[in-house]
Amino acid sequence: MVRRIVLILLLGAVLGSGCERVAKEVVEPQSDYLLLGYDVLTTPGRTVTLRARLQKGKLLRDQEGEEIRFRLDGELRGRGRTDNGGFASVAFTPPRVGDYELQVEWSPQGRGPSSAIRARLLVACRPADAPMVVTDIDRTLAATRKRDFVGGEAMPLPGAADAMKRIAKQRTVVYLTHRPDYLGRKTKQWLARHGFPRAPLFLSRARQFLLGSEKFKSRALSEIRKDFTGPGIGVGDKVSDARAYRTNGLKPVLILHIDADADAGDLRELADDLDKLDDSVQVVTHWRDVEKIILAGATFPRAAAQKHLRDRAAAPDKRR
Numbered sequence: 570m571v572r573r574i575v576l577i578l579l580l581g582a583v584l585g586s587g588c589e590r591v592a593k594e595v596v597e598p599q600s601d602y603l604l605l606g607y608d609v610l611t612t613p614g615r616t617v618t619l620r621a622r623l624q625k626g627k628l629l630r631d632q633e634g635e636e637i638r639f640r641l642d643g644e645l646r647g648r649g650r651t652d653n654g655g656f657a658s659v660a661f662t663p664p665r666v667g668d669y670e671l672q673v674e675w676s677p678q679g680r681g682p683s684s685a686i687r688a689r690l691l692v693a694c695r696p697a698d699a700p701m702v703v704t705d706i707d708r709t710l711a712a713t714r715k716r717d718f719v720g721g722e723a724m725p726l727p728g729a730a731d732a733m734k735r736i737a738k739q740r741t742v743v744y745l746t747h748r749p750d751y752l753g754r755k756t757k758q759w760l761a762r763h764g765f766p767r768a769p770l771f772l773s774r775a776r777q778f779l780l781g782s783e784k785f786k787s788r789a790l791s792e793i794r795k796d797f798t799g800p801g802i803g804v805g806d807k808v809s810d811a812r813a814y815r816t817n818g819l820k821p822v823l824i825l826h827i828d829a830d831a832d833a834g835d836l837r838e839l840a841d842d843l844d845k846l847d848d849s850v851q852v853v854t855h856w857r858d859v860e861k862i863i864l865a866g867a868t869f870p871r872a873a874a875q876k877h878l879r880d881r882a883a884a885p886d887k888r889r
Contacts, residue, residue, distance in 0.1 A: 595751050601625055602632075605753050606673045606690030608769035610743060612697050612796060616662040619647070619690060621673040622655045622750075629751060631655030639690075640672045663694040668767060688754060693769045699741045701801040702863060703790065703814065704733070706746040706756065708806040709824055710765065723759070726824070728856035730764040736863055737766035741797070744770040745789055747782040783809035790817035802863055808842060811850045821850045822859055825874060836882035840875040848872070 595603055607620045619639055623632040637657035639647045647659030663669050669692040676685040707713040710733070711723040736742065748756060750772040757770060777785045786809075794801075794817050803814030804822045811821035823846070828835065843852065852874035853859055861867035 595755060600686060602675075602686055603629060603751060603754070604637075604673065604675055604686045604688045605750060606671070606688040607750075607753075608691045608693070608771065610693050610695065610741075610769045610793060610797070611663060613663060613665050613694055616660050617692065618658050619661050619671065619673075619692070620656055620658045621649070621675075621688065621690065623651050623657070623675055624655050624751070635675055638674050640674065641669060646671065661692060663692055666694050666696060668693055670767075689757060691767065691769055693741070695741045695797070696799075697797055698799040699797070700739070700799045701741045701743065701797055701819075702736055703743045703745050703793075703801065703803045703819060705786075705805040705807075705810055706744060706748065708826060709804055709810075710744075711759070725763045725765075726856060728860075732856040732860040734764065734766050735860060737768060739864065740802075741799075742766060742768035743793065744768055745786055746770070746772055747778065747785055748772050749778045750774055781809075782807065783813050786810065786813040787816050790814070790819070794818060804859055808845050811846055815847070815849060821846075822862055823850055823852045823871075824856075824859065825852050825854050827854065827878075833882040836878045840878035840882070843871050843875050843878075846871055 603624045605622045605624075607622070609617050609619065611617045621637045621639070623635050623637065624630060625632055631651070631654050633651055633653045633655065635651045635657070637649050637651060638645060639649070639659050639661075646661065649657030649659045651657045661669075661671075671690045671692065672687055673690055674685045674687045704710060707723075710725060710729045712726050713723040733742065744760070746756070753770065753772055756772070760770070761767075771789055773780075773785045777788075790803075790813060801819040802822060803810065803819035804824065805811060805814065806824045806826060808823075811823050814821040825839070827839065831839070848871060850871050851862055851869045852871050853862070853869050858867070858869055862869065
């Protein structure tokens with residue numbers, strides 16, 4: 570219990586908000602509980618484990634011994650009882666390629682179905698050799714500021730949702746974010762509200778979050794790439810994203826953010842940061858260019874972005 574309290578306090582500090590605000594933002598409205606469903610990416614005919622988690626209170630205490638029901642198209646597909654980590658699980662075998670959106674639900678003891686708390690869980694079943702696009706969320710799909718992280722108030726980057734909808738018609742899409750898993754419900758709501766395509770979402774557990782973004786993403790991608798070996802592209806906003814993608818055989822695309830008030834020193838520093846990347850990384854500033862890379866085979870070399878930054882820094886007016 571002490572370790573859990575420490576982890577929650579650390580996460581609250583990292584997110585720039587206290588435990589009470591975190592709980593207020595993520596637990597079910599009019600309730601003191603958080604029910605999470607964990608998405609799955611798999612291949613046809615393979616039996617996978619579906620998992621859900623039930624937690625309570627501002628410290629998100631794991632709830633043991635509670636029955637969680639798993640439904641597909643309203644039909645009960647299994648029941649699981651939560652362990653001491655708050656997790657319940659059932660087996661599921663998708664018969665063919667497609668999306669299987671299950672509902673997980675829990676009812677407080679002594680109350681009927683009308684009081685049930687529900688969450689969504691997506692099983693995305695894809696061919697093992699299908700081309701893949703993995704994308705980060707914060708400052709990649711969302712123009713996230715620190716105070717937006719929990720509240721989910723960020724707006725999408727211009728063109729991101731429309732580009733992702735077109736990309737999803739031709740590629741397997743995966744959302745991979747370092748956000749902690751208790752933000753799963755808020756993140757899924759944000760993606761749906763802003764018109765992003767439905768696709769599996771993978772977030773970090775508390776201990777994984779504390780490992781740091783690059784290590785978490787690299788390990789997650791390593792697991793995904795054991796089963797999905799087709800060509801892949803990874804989109805992110807940090808040098809560490811590009812390294813994690815490259816390590817796991819994905820071609821990295823880096824979305825470069827240039828602050829409106831950046832001075833010449835800032836521009837040169839940004840150009841120098843790109844020296845940490847190899848020539849396989851493509852660098853863009855807008856989602857229309859990401860789409861060109863993925864669907865049309867366009868190239869936006871790192872060196873071209875560095876030249877642009879250094880030319881701007883050297884100009885009398887950096888805004889030219």
